[in-house]
Amino acid sequence: MKARTHRSITALLYIAIVAFATPVSAAPPSDLDATVKKAMQQFEIPGAMLALVEPGRAPLTKGYGVRKLGESAPMNEHTLFAIASNSKAFTAAALAILVDEGKLGWDDKVADRLPGFRMYDPYASHEMTVRDLLVHRSGLGLGAGDMLFWPQTLVSREDLVQRLRYIPPATSFRSGYAYDNILYVVAGRVIEAVSGQSWENFIVERIFKPLGMNESAPSATTVKSNNRSTPHARLNGRSRNVGGTVEPLEEANGWDNAAPAGGINASPHDMVRWLQLQLDRGVMGNSRLFSEASAKEMWTPQMLVPIGTEHPAVAAILPKFHSYGLGWNIQDYRGHLVVTHQGFLEGAASVTFLIPDKKVGFIIMINSEDTEARDSISYSLLDHYLGVPKTDWVGAFNKAYQAKQADAIRVLDAADAPAKTAKGPSLDTAAYAGTYRDAWYGDVVISNSNGKLNIDFKATPGMSGPLEHLRLDTFRTRFTNRRMEDAYVTFSFKPDGSIEHAKLLAISPLADFSFDFHDLLLKPVAR
Numbered sequence: 027m028k029a030r031t032h033r034s035i036t037a038l039l040y041i042a043i044v045a046f047a048t049p050v051s052a053a054p055p056s057d058l059d060a061t062v063k064k065a066m067q068q069f070e071i072p073g074a075m076l077a078l079v080e081p082g083r084a085p086l087t088k089g090y091g092v093r094k095l096g097e098s099a100p101m102n103e104h105t106l107f108a109i110a111s112n113s114k115a116f117t118a119a120a121l122a123i124l125v126d127e128g129k130l131g132w133d134d135k136v137a138d139r140l141p142g143f144r145m146y147d148p149y150a151s152h153e154m155t156v157r158d159l160l161v162h163r164s165g166l167g168l169g170a171g172d173m174l175f176w177p178q179t180l181v182s183r184e185d186l187v188q189r190l191r192y193i194p195p196a197t198s199f200r201s202g203y204a205y206d207n208i209l210y211v212v213a214g215r216v217i218e219a220v221s222g223q224s225w226e227n228f229i230v231e232r233i234f235k236p237l238g239m240n241e242s243a244p245s246a247t248t249v250k251s252n253n254r255s256t257p258h259a260r261l262n263g264r265s266r267n268v269g270g271t272v273e274p275l276e277e278a279n280g281w282d283n284a285a286p287a288g289g290i291n292a293s294p295h296d297m298v299r300w301l302q303l304q305l306d307r308g309v310m311g312n313s314r315l316f317s318e319a320s321a322k323e324m325w326t327p328q329m330l331v332p333i334g335t336e337h338p339a340v341a342a343i344l345p346k347f348h349s350y351g352l353g354w355n356i357q358d359y360r361g362h363l364v365v366t367h368q369g370f371l372e373g374a375a376s377v378t379f380l381i382p383d384k385k386v387g388f389i390i391m392i393n394s395e396d397t398e399a400r401d402s403i404s405y406s407l408l409d410h411y412l413g414v415p416k417t418d419w420v421g422a423f424n425k426a427y428q429a430k431q432a433d434a435i436r437v438l439d440a441a442d443a444p445a446k447t448a449k450g451p452s453l454d455t456a457a458y459a460g461t462y463r464d465a466w467y468g469d470v471v472i473s474n475s476n477g478k479l480n481i482d483f484k485a486t487p488g489m490s491g492p493l494e495h496l497r498l499d500t501f502r503t504r505f506t507n508r509r510m511e512d513a514y515v516t517f518s519f520k521p522d523g524s525i526e527h528a529k530l531l532a533i534s535p536l537a538d539f540s541f542d543f544h545d546l547l548l549k550p551v552a553r
Contacts, residue, residue, distance in 0.1 A: 054078060054086055055410040062090050062403055065420050069399040069427070070272045071392050072258055073101035076403070077294035077301060078388040080411070085298035093393070094256035094274050104241060106254040106291045107391045109376050110281075110369030113290040114210055115304075115324075118160055118353030120217050120228055122308075122320035130220050132157045132323065132352075139216050144191035150199040151191075159213040160352045161328040162205050167196030171208040172540035173467055175284040177372045177509060178487050181468075183283040187215055192465035193545065203329050203350065207287035207540070214286025225286050236315055237303060239296035245282045245289040254291065255393040257373020261508040265534040267395055268434045275373045275509065288371060294389070301387035304365070304380055324352040325365055325382075331355070337426035342417070343405060360414050368397075370538070372509070375400050379408060386411045398423035434536045441502070441514075441533050450498035451517075453525075455479060458493075458501075458517065462528055462548035470548055481515070502533065511537040525550050 055061070066074055073091035089101030124130040130139070136154045137143045145151045150165060158164060171193050174181045181189070190208060197204070214225035221228050226244040234242050243249040256274050263270025281289045292300070299310075307321035308314050327349030336344055345357040355366045362381065369376040375397045380387040388407055392400045402419035409416055451458070459474035469484045472493060481503055482490035491505040499517040503510075513530045520526045527550075530543035 052080075052411065052413075053083065054080075055406065058407075059090075061406045061420065065399040065402045066091055066392075068402075068420050068424055069394070069396040071394045071396065071399045072272065072274075073105075073255060073393045074399070074403070075101050075103070075105060075107060075255075075294050075391045076388060077103075077297040078407070079298050079301045079305065079386070081385045085302075087294035087298060089294070093254070095258060095272065096274070099253075101255065101393070102253070103295045104251075104253055104293050106241065106243065106249055106251055106293050107376065107393070108246065108255070108257070108281075108289075108291050108369075108371045108374045109297075109389070109391070110288040110371035110374065111207070112367050112369040112376055112378050112389070113286065113288045114160075115353035115367060115378075116229055116233060116290055116300075117210055117213050117217070117225070117286045118324050119233060119316060120225070121156060121160075121213060121352075122316040122324060123232055124217065124220050126317045126320055130156065130216070136212065136216065139219050140187075140212070143187075143212070146191055146194050147199060150195070153199065156213070156216060157328065157352070158200070159209045159216070161350050162203050162209075163200045163329050164204075164206065164209055165195035165197050165199045165201065166193060166204060166206050166208070167542075167545060168204045168206070169539035169542045170196070170204075170206060170545050171466060172542050173483075173486065173546075174208070175281055176538070176540035179283060180485050180487065181283060183211060183215070183285075186283050187212055189466045203331050205539075207284055210287035211284050217286070229290070233315065234296075236313075237296075237299040237310060239292065239299055242290065242292040242296045244291075245285040246291060247282050249291050253293075255374065255391070257371070258394040259373050259509065260395070264435060264438045265536070266508065266511055267536055268431060268438060268534060272394055272396075281371065288369065294391075297389050301378070301380070301389065305382065305385050305387050324354060325356055326351055327356050328352065331357075337429055339422040339425035340401075340419075343401075359408055360412060362412050364408070370395075370397065377401065377404050379404060381408070381411055384411055396427070398427045430536065434534055437535050438533065451495055451501075452499050452519065452523075455495075458525070461551040463551050464546045464548050467546055469551070470546075486510075511541045511543075513541075513543040 062074055072095045073093055075089045078086040087103035089105055091101055093099045093101055093105060133155045174186050217225050217228055229244045258272050258274050260267045260270035260272055303310055307318055308316040329350045331348040331350055333348050348357040365380040367378050374393055376389060376391040377400055378389045390400050390403050402423045405419045455477050456474045459472050462470045471482045473480045479493040481493040488507040489505060489510045491503060493501045493503055495501050501515045503512045512533045514533060515528055515530050517528050518526045528548040530546050532541050532543050
């Protein structure tokens, strides 16, 4: 009873403060619950949560469904959820605090702050700035290096940063946009070097505690509450998330070594404080967490983001302009400025939207990988607060989802079709066995047992299973743990007929880009 009374008083004070400061906006949509439940049912989502702030009203925090399939514990406003890449804005804010204190500059060179820091490209190593770490223009390819922490890993954070120097660039430095995670890990190391604190401690002491985010944790292994969401995915279909039924993932990936890029766990109760801080441009109560200048810097476009394509049913979500700031996407939706970021972690998806001119912000969290549910709820809310014509986003995203599934099945059918010829392989089966090494990933071992090959990715627990011949010198994996995406493995040869290297490529078109098999160049280790 006392806790409930305290919350009621807090809510009344909040209403009084924001009502005095800003005009009252529209109430949340009357059919919000129905929309969430419709999306959950359509895409078989076990649980969903939202946190929403708007002027003149108490924050809305709510949970739907269950934390784990097969159990009755509900999602609620205090359930901790892995917000994944929504963590990037926290890392940017941490750097902003250090900038405000004069301990760091956005354009300081990383090598001056982290002696020994190196990229593959010497020029990038020398010229890389703190700003560059945050805006996805390093020259690295999409998701390069992610297999050092996705989906699980034995690699430490320090080692991860050290191995960055072995990842070849895809383009020249600052020439284009390609989303990465690994440089946010470097940003976390910069925070540690400048502050003398671990990234985790800095986030807790300088952001969580001042905001009253007392339920949140900077990484999965620091979560103390049992009230936490369980991740889910479709694992028993043609491939991960191609057909199949939703089931819980017993081992939640913590991303601990990459926590500055995506490790924070937070509850809706806490996230309203973060949303309000952003909308108030760094102000919290009568004090500031970061300056107005830093707030402006984080929301200033730094890098143009190419605008892709979408299924015709959801083409209206495409922006007219799209840029990346410092930890945030800055773009438009139906002519209105929105500041946003998505989060996707194994078995969990989230998205944050801020509408600055409406002083409205929300985050949607679902404990499954079918992001269409998350997006259909989000765009329903955006339409409501922007006053644009209502769209059945659940139906629209379902059309896009069905088309995506059909395309993936066609690709997988082709991959599984019997070869028209039985040519190859060039060598006896046993000759392919051995240890192969990629400069940044490490060792992959192919073993031979009675003429059958097995492949084992040593830095990624559970990524092992049979290696089956397809045609010529191309094989395919069939990982025993179906959480892992399968890949083609193709061997190339030296003039003397010995193996020069093996290259990999994900089979499913729906494979997450963090399974960056294509970046691996596996060379045989001398026996």
